[in-house]
Amino acid sequence: MRRKPSSPLPQRNGLDAARLKLPPEGPWLSLREHLVERLPRVAVERIDEMLAEERIWSVSGPLGVDAPFVPDSYIWFHRDLPVEVPVPFEVGVVHQDDDIVVADKPHFLATIPRGQHIMQTALVKLRDSLGLPELSPAHRLDRVTAGLVLFVVRRELRGKYQTMFRDRVVRKEYEAIAPYDPALELPRVVRSRIIKERGIITAFEEDGVPNAETHVSLVEHRGPLGRYHLKPVTGRTHQLRLHMSGLGLPIVNDDFYPVLQERPLDDFSAPLQLLARTLSFVDPVSGVDRSFTSGLKLSAWS
Numbered sequence: 001m002r003r004k005p006s007s008p009l010p011q012r013n014g015l016d017a018a019r020l021k022l023p024p025e026g027p028w029l030s031l032r033e034h035l036v037e038r039l040p041r042v043a044v045e046r047i048d049e050m051l052a053e054e055r056i057w058s059v060s061g062p063l064g065v066d067a068p069f070v071p072d073s074y075i076w077f078h079r080d081l082p083v084e085v086p087v088p089f090e091v092g093v094v095h096q097d098d099d100i101v102v103a104d105k106p107h108f109l110a111t112i113p114r115g116q117h118i119m120q121t122a123l124v125k126l127r128d129s130l131g132l133p134e135l136s137p138a139h140r141l142d143r144v145t146a147g148l149v150l151f152v153v154r155r156e157l158r159g160k161y162q163t164m165f166r167d168r169v170v171r172k173e174y175e176a177i178a179p180y181d182p183a184l185e186l187p188r189v190v191r192s193r194i195i196k197e198r199g200i201i202t203a204f205e206e207d208g209v210p211n212a213e214t215h216v217s218l219v220e221h222r223g224p225l226g227r228y229h230l231k232p233v234t235g236r237t238h239q240l241r242l243h244m245s246g247l248g249l250p251i252v253n254d255d256f257y258p259v260l261q262e263r264p265l266d267d268f269s270a271p272l273q274l275l276a277r278t279l280s281f282v283d284p285v286s287g288v289d290r291s292f293t294s295g296l297k298l299s300a301w302s
Contacts, residue, residue: 007076009057011133015113015124017057017076028069031056050077084120085266091122093130094148094292099285100161101126101135101151102292107271111140111149116265122149139165142238144255147174147276147294160284165235171280173231174240177273177300178249180218180226187217192246196237202256203238205246212236214243225252227301240274252300273300 009017020038028034035047035056054062056077063075092104103122110117113124127135138150138161152158164170191210196203213233220227226249230240238257244250245257252273255261263270275298280291 008059008061009076009078011127012078015078015118018079020075020077022069022071022073022075024072026069026071031063031067031069031075032065034069046080081118082116084116084118087120088268091125091129092295093126094295096130097153099153099157099283100138101130101132101153102279103149103151104294104296105141105146105149105276106296107144107146108268110143111137117143123151126151138162139170139235141276142272144272145274145276146271146296146298147274148279148292149276150279157285164281164284168234169281171231171278172235172276173229173278175219175275175277175298176228176230176240176244177225177252177298178228178244180221180224181248184247184249187215190214190216190243190247192243194236194239194242202260203236203242205242212239212243214240216243216247222301225300227298241272271299273298 007017007019022034026034028037032047032051036044039047048065050056051063051065051067054064056063056075058070058073058075087106087109089106089109091106091109093101094104095102103126105111105122110121111123113121118124123135123137127133132153134155135151135153136155136158138152138158141147141149150161152161191213192205193208193210194203194212195206211234215231215233217229218226219229228244228249230244232239241251241254241257245254250258253270254272255263275294275296277294278292280289282288283290
């Protein structure tokens with residue numbers, strides 16, 4: 001099997017270079033012509049500047065303004081960074097060894113670079129603070145969810161740890177604060193069919209064969225609020241938030257469910273009361289049983 005080449009560009013600010021594969025044929029004579037058509041969101045003047053500054057590379061090195069279009073080849077470049085709102089919370093480290101890092105991700109911090117969040121992400125911050133340029137996530141948490149995220153230190157081990165999550169052999173437990181309903185019988189198992197369409201920010205449930213399962217139990221309650229223990233068997237997008245909302249118990253400060261609400265990116269006043277509290281698994285490299293617990297607390301309860 002042909003392997004995709006790794007980037008010849010060094011990381012910049014902890015970021016990997018973006019990679020583009022040039023099509024096997026086309027009407028373009030120059031690389032510039034192709035990039036102008038391929039990257040419509042990038043101003044033509046900016047493409048010219050990047051070529052002039054030799055910021056676009058092939059496997060042989062930097063490419064200039066007169067670089068020809070070479071079919072079926074790869075090029076790399078660092079994207080311009082967006083202006084980001086600093087997230088005023090630190091990423092904690094629960095455990096670190098030669099193979100993995102288990103981080104305590106705060107609310108409002110994305111796990112990996114995506115969209116408007118590049119530097120203000122757990123991955124970039126940890127790569128920089130720990131000096132681990134090959135660090136990569138084995139799984140992800142929503143930006144607004146706090147708690148444990150497993151990162152892999154070395155690139156050659158990434159697949160082993162990611163496979164654990166794909167095969168659902170990692171035991172994940174969450175804590176949530178939501179309304180208390182004395183009439184709702186708990187514990188219970190919630191199963192439903194969750195659909196997440198590309199380009200739409202929220203997911204939804206529909207009739208059909210269930211593809212999502214969550215175990216929900218009440219730990220304790222105080223007045224109108226309850227503290228819940230959630231054990232997802234599957235890992236669908238927004239699964240816990242949808243299942244709690246479907247029970248009539250939307251998680252406190254959930255801006256997506258049951259009703260989508262807009263919140264400015266610089267508003268850190270109302271964190272979603274959902275915490276990835278524990279991760280347990282048999283280490284695929286050492287064979288050792290591992291279990292980690294978050295040191296974070298949910299503000300609506302603590």
